[in-house]
Amino acid sequence: MVKALKTGLPALVIVLAMFATSGCSDIKPWVKPYERDKLADPVMSLSRHGNADAYMHHVYQSRESSRGSEGGSGGGCGCN
Amino acid sequence: MVLKAAPEVDVAVTERPVSVRSAVWLVVLLGLLISPWAMAATLPVDKVDMLYHRYEGGGMLIDGPSVLVRKSVGPQVSVSGQYYVDSVSAASVDVLATASEYKEERTELTAGVDYLYERSILSLGFTNSSENDYEANTVYFSVSQEFFGGMSTITLGYANGWDEVGQRGNDSFEEDADRRNYQLGLSQVITTNSLLGFDLEVVTDEGFLQNPYRQNRYIDPGNPNNFLYQAERYPETRTSYSLAARGLYYLPYRASIRAEYRYYGDTWGIGSNTYELAYVHALNPRWTLEGKARYYDQDQADFYSDLYAFKNSQTHLARDKEMSSFSGITLGGGLVYEWKQTSLPGISRLQASLLIDWLDFDYDNFRDVTAPGNYLPGEEPLYSFDAFVTRASLILEY
Numbered sequence: 001m002v003k004a005l006k007t008g009l010p011a012l013v014i015v016l017a018m019f020a021t022s023g024c025s026d027i028k029p030w031v032k033p034y035e036r037d038k039l040a041d042p043v044m045s046l047s048r049h050g051n052a053d054a055y056m057h058h059v060y061q062s063r064e065s066s067r068g069s070e071g072g073s074g075g076g077c078g079c080n
Numbered sequence: 081m082v083l084k085a086a087p088e089v090d091v092a093v094t095e096r097p098v099s100v101r102s103a104v105w106l107v108v109l110l111g112l113l114i115s116p117w118a119m120a121a122t123l124p125v126d127k128v129d130m131l132y133h134r135y136e137g138g139g140m141l142i143d144g145p146s147v148l149v150r151k152s153v154g155p156q157v158s159v160s161g162q163y164y165v166d167s168v169s170a171a172s173v174d175v176l177a178t179a180s181e182y183k184e185e186r187t188e189l190t191a192g193v194d195y196l197y198e199r200s201i202l203s204l205g206f207t208n209s210s211e212n213d214y215e216a217n218t219v220y221f222s223v224s225q226e227f228f229g230g231m232s233t234i235t236l237g238y239a240n241g242w243d244e245v246g247q248r249g250n251d252s253f254e255e256d257a258d259r260r261n262y263q264l265g266l267s268q269v270i271t272t273n274s275l276l277g278f279d280l281e282v283v284t285d286e287g288f289l290q291n292p293y294r295q296n297r298y299i300d301p302g303n304p305n306n307f308l309y310q311a312e313r314y315p316e317t318r319t320s321y322s323l324a325a326r327g328l329y330y331l332p333y334r335a336s337i338r339a340e341y342r343y344y345g346d347t348w349g350i351g352s353n354t355y356e357l358a359y360v361h362a363l364n365p366r367w368t369l370e371g372k373a374r375y376y377d378q379d380q381a382d383f384y385s386d387l388y389a390f391k392n393s394q395t396h397l398a399r400d401k402e403m404s405s406f407s408g409i410t411l412g413g414g415l416v417y418e419w420k421q422t423s424l425p426g427i428s429r430l431q432a433s434l435l436i437d438w439l440d441f442d443y444d445n446f447r448d449v450t451a452p453g454n455y456l457p458g459e460e461p462l463y464s465f466d467a468f469v470t471r472a473s474l475i476l477e478y
Contacts, residue, residue, distance in 0.1 A: 028229070029228050029229025029230070029231045030231075031229075031231055031269050031270075031271065031272055032229075033229075033230060035272045036230075036269070036272065038272060038273045038330040039269060039272070039273070039275060039330070041330070041334070041336075042368075042418060042431075043330070043334065043335060043336045043360040043362060043368060044275065044328050044330055044336050046267075046275075046277060046326065046328065046338075048416075048431075049433055049435065049471070049473055050127075050129045050131075050148070050473070050475055051129045051130075051131045051146050051148055051162075051164075051473065052131050052133070052433065052435060052471040052473040055131060055133050055146065055471060056437070056469070056471075059135060059439075059469055060376075063402060063408075063439075063441065064352065064376060064378065064402065064408070065344075065346070065348075065350045065352065065378055065381070065402050065403060066320075066322065066342070066344035066350075066352045066354065066376075066378065067281075067283055067320060067322065067344075068261070068263070068279075068281030068282070068283050068320065068321075068322035068344070069263075069279035069280065069281045069322035069323060069324035069342055069344075070279075070324075071265070071277060071279050071324060071326060071340075
């Protein structure tokens with residue numbers, strides 16, 4: 001699995017990069033800014049509790065071998 | 081973002097090519113991201129985020145405060161500072177087996193700056209974590225950008241950590257551990273009421289990656305009804321990969337459900353799966369209730385054993401229960417009070433939360449040598465424990 005990820009990582013990066021720069025394609029954003037009131041509601045936040053969310057990542061990292069991809073490091077809903 | 085200073089860190093000499101490759105990809109993607117199709121981004125809001133946290137279970141009591149202050153400086157810059165304390169009283173099964181109960185305190189300080197540049201937010205920060213036998217430093221950098229009409233947000237992060245590992249009662253003991261994190265995140269609006277998020281993180285460690293206090297056991301060659309302890313010996317390098325997907329859906333009434341899955345694998349042979357489901361329900365415009373369930377399982381490290389057949393029976397030796405095969409569940413609930421446009425002077429929004437989680441871990445091949453009764457080595461009952469985590473949080477935006 002680790003080997004597969006080593007190979008897959010560059011491929012994923014390329015796909016994401018192409019997606020990120022595909023602004024000239026025919027696909028247009030289909031959710032307009034004025035249609036994002038529900039997405040902007042705090043109940044739809046992935047990190048609503050701020051520090052309290054980061055603390056839970058610490059609790060798990062101290063007791064489990066896994067680490068990373070907790071999702072608290074960025075992202076956002078594109079509501080701004 | 082607060083990056084943890086876990087006592088495990090960084091790249092091996094043999095793993096360096098992976099780091100170089102990852103760094104090159106990071107630079108390439110950064111270049112591609114500064115594209116003309118992105119939408120405007122906004123800085124995080126000014127706030128004070130106060131937290132009291134408490135963990136109690138498995139012989140451990142850890143609590144303390146955390147305060148984060150964030151303030152914008154002009155339209156393009158936001159600075160933040162955080163103070164965090166863990167007061168530890170430890171009498172866990174690992175400690176009781178070979179040592180005695182202890183108390184200690186860990187203090188963590190973080191300073192960060194976010195810079196809004198055209199369509200990107202660039203973040204830079206430094207964290208220092210200090211305790212009497214462990215010093216950890218981390219610098220981190222990330223860039224986040226919205227594009228595709230604001231429906232997509234991509235985040236790239238890099239962190240470099242360097243730790244100094246000590247040992248109480250042994251002043252001559254001093255080891256280093258270094259760590260690098262590479263993060264890639266994508267958040268995608270799917271419909272007017274649903275979101276998806278994907279994360280990928282690679283972490284590489286190099287140095288002294290074990291706990292200097294923990295020991296493993298082997299059968300006493302002079303008496304097979306007895307066992308003896310020897311020092312742990314971990315590999316000096318480790319590389320891990322984690323992939324996560326999460327989805328959020330806004331229900332027909334004011335409530336949301338969230339589902340998450342994460343896969344983890346590393347070069348020590350540990351693999352894990354994490355599943356989480358959460359539900360947030362608005363009682364009225366100010367009060368919300370929330371609940372969650374989480375399930376975690378992992379396979380042991382290749383070199384782990386609860387009981388080795390004889391002394392130095394293999395190159396790497398570990399009996400740390402975090403290296404064993406086990407599973408854990410979490411059930412959590414919380415109550416949140418949110419007050420927008422408050423009448424409090426200078427406060428634009430207030431959020432107060434009380435969150436309680438119950439954690440339960442069951443070990444598949446880590447045995448409890450402190451269990452009362454007479455057992456032959458390797459026939460002790462399997463270990464399990466549960467714990468309560470309490471978080472009381474107050475966020476004031478101004």
